[in-house]
Amino acid sequence: MGYTANVGIEELNKFSQVVPWYAVRTRCHHERKVVKLLEVKGFDVLLPKYRTWSRRKDRRKVIELPLFPGYVFVQMEPDYERFREISRTFGVAYILGRKGRPEPIRKEEMDSLLILLRMPEKVRPHPYFKEGDRVIVVDGPFRGAIGYVMKVQPRKYKLIVGIEMLGRAVAVHVTEDVVEKY
Numbered sequence: 001m002g003y004t005a006n007v008g009i010e011e012l013n014k015f016s017q018v019v020p021w022y023a024v025r026t027r028c029h030h031e032r033k034v035v036k037l038l039e040v041k042g043f044d045v046l047l048p049k050y051r052t053w054s055r056r057k058d059r060r061k062v063i064e065l066p067l068f069p070g071y072v073f074v075q076m077e078p079d080y081e082r083f084r085e086i087s088r089t090f091g092v093a094y095i096l097g098r099k100g101r102p103e104p105i106r107k108e109e110m111d112s113l114l115i116l117l118r119m120p121e122k123v124r125p126h127p128y129f130k131e132g133d134r135v136i137v138v139d140g141p142f143r144g145a146i147g148y149v150m151k152v153q154p155r156k157y158k159l160i161v162g163i164e165m166l167g168r169a170v171a172v173h174v175t176e177d178v179v180e181k182y
Contacts, residue, residue: 015044015075015114020104022074022086023096030091031066037089038074043082046073048117050124067125073110078102127176139178146182 026034031047038045048067053060074095076082083102086095097103116123129135133149150171 015046017111019044019075019077020107021046021110022076022102022104024072024074024086025093025096026070026072027091027093028070031070031072034072034089034091037091038072038086041085041089043086044075046075048073048113048123050122052124067123073105078104127179127181129176129179129181134182135179136182137174137178138180140174142172142174142178145172 024034024038035045035047049064050067051062051064054063074086083095086092095102129149129152131149131152135147135149137143137145137147
């Protein structure tokens, strides 16, 4: 089964095109709980999800997971009291920003995300690697190897991972779906 965004078009249409968005960091696996609590408090909240197969010991099952684990998006006018209300919500770690002040997500980034979520195409998470990231290979013949991203080739969707061996490094090409941050 592929990945799909699990946000209805009618749900996306309720959001304003002008009001800024804020990313709220949640405690681990508390995204759904935070969404419910913030909606009860009157906030406009978005939790993009996708569907994927879960690997269980005895079976496989389709589950929904957050597209951005650990984050929910809140649309609101900047207001110190409302920010405090969000911060005091059970399951909320903090609101993303700089120097302790919440900062809105850039409009073009959020608009792009909303456009992708409106499309019937399958939306799925994609690893965000940059040169110098420490990674571990989780599948394939190099499984278990730990190294650093030496070069990202986005058009080919390949990474060159340097693996230290005997004080030397070797490079291998692996696809991003078999590599995780270490």
